[in-house]
Amino acid sequence: MSPRREKYYPTQLETFQQCPFKYRCSRDPEIRDKYRRPTPQLYMGTCIHDALEAFFDIRRVPVGQRTLEKLGDLLRRAWAGVDLSPWKRDARRREREIVFGGDREEEASWGKLALTILERYYRIADRTVIPFTAEQFHEAPLAEDVILAGKIDRIDQAADGSLEVIDYKTGKLPWRRDEESLAQEDLQLSSYAIVVGRKYRIPVSRCSLVFLAHDETLGFTPSPELLAAKGEEILGIVSRIRAEREWAPRENPLCPWCEYREICPVGKEIPSPEERPAEKPDVPF
DSSP states (O other), X not given: OOOOOEEEOHHHHHXXXXXXXXXXXXXXXXXXXXXXXXXXXXXXXXXXXXXXXXXXXXXXXXXXXXXXXXXXXXXXXXXXXXXXXXXXXXXXXXXXXXXXXXXXXXXXXXXXXXXXXXXXXXXXXXXXXXXXXEEEEEEEEEETTEEEEEEEEEEEEOTTSOEEEEEEEOSOOOSOOSXXXXXXXXXXXXXXXXXXXHHHOOXXXXXXXXXXXXXXXXXXXXXXXXXXXXXXXHHHHHHHHHHOOSOOOOOOTTGGGOTTGGGOTTGGGSOOXXXXXXXXXXXXX
16 A cells, blocks of 8 residues: 655644744644634735735736736735625635724725735836746655645746746845855745646746845756755755654744744743834944
């Protein structure tokens, strides 16, 4: 009998590397549902992704109609959930209420920030592209008992037939931005390149991070040697997950923002950003 295949997402693998306790909490539906809370940043990011998915969908927006005004309208529709299926629309509205609590002024400030981010991206985007896929889940076997999967923001096809894996980012630029550092430190895009290459039997020639708020795209060329090494790294992480028994917390710079901080023996001793006293600058003026 063949072994049971288990599915892993690169974000889960990164969480385990960051903190086994957080990984364990995130994999327990009861704990996850009790403590995970949506945030304005996540809500804005989801709506931006939805707007861009619709914007580049030629069935919804023909190339000639890809205007900035149309992109803004798509963001507003995503924000209100009007184009979603009934159950997704209800979930979006509940999430919106949790995040903003009816505070229209705060909600407007986040909405305006989202519009600004999309406007910046619009100025540099190739508005004629027709994606190979957009906002779709993909998966492929990595080993006999391991499936690697993920939701990929966009895949484009180059003139030579090769594919480019694209991930939208609404946050800050990384400190190290050279190709070698990005290739070595990245796990998510490399995972996607492995999945896409195996699924479609088409080489992936580029992995790109599009920083929407900064008019900048960073990336690297995923060589066969790099992807082979990343595949081994991923299988090593999976082996450690399967062997883990303690799920001990690991203190890291993201602890103050962790949703499981109050039940974590380490995290509950770390004040959240709101609880930290304001530090007075030691300056002579």
